[in-house]
Amino acid sequence: MSKKKIAIYFFAVLPIVMVALFYQKLPDLVPMQWGSEGVSRYGGKWQLLFIAGINILIGIFMPIMAKIDPRKDNYAKFYSVYENIILLIEVFLAVIMAITISECLYPGKISVARVVSGGVGLLFVFLGNIMPKIKSNFFTGIKTPWALSSEAVWNKTQRLGGKLFFFGGFFMVVGAVFAPIAMMPFVVGILVTAIVILPIIMSYIWYQEEIRLLNK
Known part of the structure; x- marks a missing residue:
């Protein structure tokens, strides 16, 4: 083992x-x-x-x-x-x-908001590093319909997701250290929204581009 x-x-x-x-x-x-x-x-x-x-x-x-x-x-x-x-x-x-x-x-011994936000950030950094290595499947990675329909789109989507996870996680860690606690839910919310939405949009765009090239 x-x-x-x-x-x-x-x-x-x-x-x-x-x-x-x-x-x-x-x-x-x-x-x-x-x-x-x-x-x-x-x-x-x-x-x-x-x-x-x-x-x-x-x-x-x-x-x-x-x-x-x-x-x-x-x-x-x-x-x-x-x-x-x-x-x-x-x-x-x-x-x-x-x-x-x-x-x-x-x-009260731990600032839970800061520690958890920093922990989520570190998790995202590590996931961002390995996400581009994930191959097409139905359970892991960024699984949009367009990424699942094309290996090329899948690879582009995971690479973009990896970068977003890495840099989003980095800024979460920075925010956990320096941002006022009251702002941290907004910081995390904005970063997570960007990490989720951007790959969905781009995978759709890349898929449409691929379809247009195939139809020429």
Whole structure:
């Protein structure tokens, strides 16, 4: 078994292990959502067990999805990258769980808005670096109808998405360090909107250009 697979299994169970270890010490109501001014929603601590289970589901179902994808043969061309994506998501969610538990036991010790925004930014930076390596499939990457219909458009869309994720993530990290906390939801919102919308628009334009060239 490779070290990467061991890491995937480790981080798949880590959040639920953390919750189990601290469960008796946690208050009955725990923070579930934060805004720029602090905790905006609480929930029962039992809900953390279900949230922690998301990592287990990711560790189980993402490898399965690669096997049932109609374009499963393409995964052989980027499966190491696919495993990196699984691992990055698991690590990110494990960090979020650690922050939640920390805030339950030692409230106010962490600026959650800054740490989470910075964490999302770093996740985007890493994803931006590997996104251009993703080959055409139905589960991973920027999957517009036009990208799925053309390998050339797919490759252009993933390259653009990679750049947007990388630089968007970079500016999220900078914003997490320097921007006023009240502005951070707007900064993140604007960047995420650009990251989502621009590849959709450009993949449509590239596909139409390809169709026009084929029809000449």
